[in-house]
Amino acid sequence: MGFDIGAPLPYIGFSVIQIIWFAVIIVVGFVLVKYLIVPLMRKSMKKTKLPEILIEFMVRVTAIFLYILVFLLSLTALGYDMSAIVIGLSAILGLMLGFGLQDTITNMASGFWIALTRPFDKGEVVSAQGLTGKIVGIGIMSTKMLTPDNVVITIPNKIIWGSPMINYTRMNIRRVDVNVGVAYGTNLDKAVKIAMDMMKKHELVLDDPEPSVAITELADSSINLQLRAWTKTDDYWTVKGDLTKQIYETYGKKKIEIPFPQMDVHLKKE
Template identity: 50%
Template sequence: MEIADMFSTTTIPFSGITLEQVVLAVIIAVIGLIAVKVIASAFTEMLGRTSRLSALIIELLVRFFSILLYVILVLIVLATLGFDVSSVVLGLSAVIGLILGFGLQDTVTNLASGVWVAAFRPLDKGEYVEVNGISGTVTSVGILATELLKPDNTYITIPNSQVWGSAVINSTRMDTRRLEVKVGVAYDSDLTLAIRVATDLMKNDERVLPSPEPVVVVTELADSSVNLSLRAWTKTADLWGAQWDLNREIVNAFADAGIAIPFPQMDVHLDGTH
């Protein structure tokens, strides 16, 4: 009983907070942190099971919900310590309003942009995209920023306002993609033969889809060569491998067929009259 009286009467210097309040606040904080994680996990599972929302929207809602729970927990802990929570809420509201008015317009813009990105889904987790000239795989769309992982394992964070306010090039959203391999042949080459060799090369690649059919088109009569473009459709996952292989194999195929791939060249004619 004496120990209980000691906890209830002993105060922390200059604060008026008793040891009993501190212990109770610590207990509430620990239990509250566990409860927040459990509730957030249950909320995530419920949204995933009962709604048709995208993963991005679910993640955004869970983050908002978790922040709200943490704020409530902090207020409960403060109330346990004897603080006037109503005055704290009013004070925080005034401070937040002041900050928003003077310095956090960008934060509010990023927050609103994050909602629009999650709702309209120009990009999604696991997709390979290009935003503002930066390419990478989407790992997360947060409340304020979108995170990309580049092929060289560089981690990029882009403010949501830049994502929503820019053109987003999504390379993996569609099931199929068209590859293009460009090559030039000499002007004295058999153009019909070159087109047939290039077409057969694409058709013999198992990754090239039969429909739409692969085609070879003449794209330019350049200074040193007749430029061809090999165009074929593949599954999106096969695109880069097929394109890299065709770039390599077209060189050997043309060499075997006696078709020259010329170097850039310039003919200089000298006038002997001067």
């Protein structure tokens, strides 16, 4: 008596042919999605004017949807009714939402709005919730940023979407502020002129907007000045470092004192 590959196997209830078709649909479906459909979708969307971060988000969402669809189709090979499966999954999803998946849905919705409104793009440097870094990717559930010391931070999308955010690199130019204190009794006109001349000579400082120097505070030990120079965003840290070093050296050469914090103590003899 021959073996019937169409007959249900003991204890399993599925035939060999059903199991084969299930495996074929799973393997072929996943391979097609991962190596054909998703790359083609990504390539075609990159030809549009959509931002990269939005493209990546849409590709990931579509890929997950397709994987789920492949899995559902593979279950039909085992004899399950697709409509019953969908209804069952809907019921399970409803129960899961009631037992704590609200955060998951919120993160997904937040990721969608982040990708759509673009408060930041891939490669930009932002600060949110006290965390600062370069955006390296936005996913369905979370956003990843890379800190200056090469640490990857993963932040749930709902936290980013619901918090104030600072984008340091969205604009083409930024203002560099360098604070310095000079001693009381200093000729302020001379100190300001020296700082202005120094900034104007720096090759990375822009002429428009023009640099300026502001007297910001009469502090306990010094009169505080703030050098304000505009530069291209990519040159921000270079200019800040240069101006900080140069103002210290230049004031030293010009005999402009940068005082240490000091306190006068008066002893009263009784």
